[in-house]
Amino acid sequence: MAERIVLLPGDGIGPEVTEQARRVLVAAGAKVGLEFDFVEESIGGCSIDAYGTPLRDEVVEACRSSRAVLLGAVGGPKWDDLPVDIRPEKGLLGIRKALGLFANLRPATVLPALVDASALRPEIVEGVDMLVVRELTGGIYFGEPRGRSGERGNRSATNAMAYDEHEIERITRVAFEQARLRRRHVTHVHKANVLDVSQLWVEVVDEVARDYPDVELAHQLVDSCAMLLVQEPRRFDVIVTGNLFGDILSDEAAMITGSLGMLPSASLAVGGFGLFEPVHGSAPDIAGKDLANPLAAIQSVAMLLETSFGAKEAAGSIRRAVAAVLDAGHRSGDLLLPGETRETVGCRRMGELVLEALDRA
Ligand code: IPM
Numbered sequence: 001m002a003e004r005i006v007l008l009p010g011d012g013i014g015p016e017v018t019e020q021a022r023r024v025l026v027a028a029g030a031k032v033g034l035e036f037d038f039v040e041e042s043i044g045g046c047s048i049d050a051y052g053t054p055l056r057d058e059v060v061e062a063c064r065s066s067r068a069v070l071l072g073a074v075g076g077p078k079w080d081d082l083p084v085d086i087r088p089e090k091g092l093l094g095i096r097k098a099l100g101l102f103a104n105l106r107p108a109t110v111l112p113a114l115v116d117a118s119a120l121r122p123e124i125v126e127g128v129d130m131l132v133v134r135e136l137t138g139g140i141y142f143g144e145p146r147g148r149s150g151e152r153g154n155r156s157a158t159n160a161m162a163y164d165e166h167e168i169e170r171i172t173r174v175a176f177e178q179a180r181l182r183r184r185h186v187t188h189v190h191k192a193n194v195l196d197v198s199q200l201w202v203e204v205v206d207e208v209a210r211d212y213p214d215v216e217l218a219h220q221l222v223d224s225c226a227m228l229l230v231q232e233p234r235r236f237d238v239i240v241t242g243n244l245f246g247d248i249l250s251d252e253a254a255m256i257t258g259s260l261g262m263l264p265s266a267s268l269a270v271g272g273f274g275l276f277e278p279v280h281g282s283a284p285d286i287a288g289k290d291l292a293n294p295l296a297a298i299q300s301v302a303m304l305l306e307t308s309f310g311a312k313e314a315a316g317s318i319r320r321a322v323a324a325v326l327d328a329g330h331r332s333g334d335l336l337l338p339g340e341t342r343e344t345v346g347c348r349r350m351g352e353l354v355l356e357a358l359d360r361a
């Protein structure tokens with residue numbers, strides 16, 4: 001029986017990278033006897049243009065009756081002047097909330113072939129392998145009250161950061177479970193010297209930690225964590241934090257690995273249902289030019305196979321294929337250092353190279 005996957009290519013480079021990822025998913029799945037039935041839907045700016053809203057209920061329903069969702073990216077300058085409530089990003093936040101995708105896993109790994117692509121020195125980034133576990137459906141992104149009031153000269157705006165202990169506990173458990181699959185170290189990132197919310201996080205994280213005596217826990221202030229990430233990134237294994245800090249630190253972690261163009265992510269609900277997307281955005285400046293790097297989307301497919309179908313071997317074969325393509329010297333434009341001149345490959349060609357490497361394996 002074919003497994004239903006919803007594709008949400010979205011805006012900008014989303015459609016190009018999603019198409020390459022879809023081809024890799026079909027090929028890697030076939031090797032382990034998985035067959036897919038793809039349903040394509042709109043989200044973000046393209047949905048605003050076609051339907052006047054960034055996310056329709058039908059799309060949420062389609063996702064609910066699928067095995068997994070593969071998303072490209074949302075947003076672009078065309079929709080930048082819209083009010084926050086009807087912007088493309090609202091579609092992404094809406095689907096996260098509607099599907100209960102509270103746990104966002106963002107692995108940041110330095111591949112040996114890309115040690116020199118990082119803006120940091122090779123001896124600092126070599127061997128970096130961390131996982132940012134970001135709470136995704138709470139905190140200041142969704143807190144009430146929110147909004148603006150007053151007229152010019154008297155304007156004000158409000159957003160609230162709020163977490164209850166249930167939300168903190170479940171994301172913390174995800175982090176500790178992940179740590180058990182890795183180097184058994186969790187860093188909880190917070191701002192407890194200022195925020196009441198963070199003080200509650202510290203308490204609850206400590207309580208959960210008692211159930212995981214085999215995992216080491218550290219608490220780290222978010223400002224000093226930002227510093228340590230560039231100073232000594234290898235010290236981090238699993239980072240667990242709230243929605244806003246996780247957003248910021250995962251971009252930082254991504255840059256350490258060389259390019260935002262490499263990072264996949266999984267957003268999971270209770271029970272394990274998942275939406276998979278590259279961490280990079282819609283990159284409107286290069287959209288439609290076949291210049292995008294599809295490797296983050298392709299590695300998101302590896303996470304999909306592993307998480308939604310337990311297909312560890314298929315996921316491994318994708319990761320090995322990506323590493324082989326990079327080892328052979330192929331690079332998309334985003335992976336070149338300033339001043340580096342070497343021939344680059346486009347989005348489609350990069351996808352083909354991964355397919356060829358899969359075939360050889
Ligand atoms: C991300 C993005 C989103 C976020 C935006 C597009 C709403 O930056 O997935 O990290 O802030 O969560």
Ligand code: MN
Nearest residue numbers: 247248251279
């Ligand atoms: Mn972000």
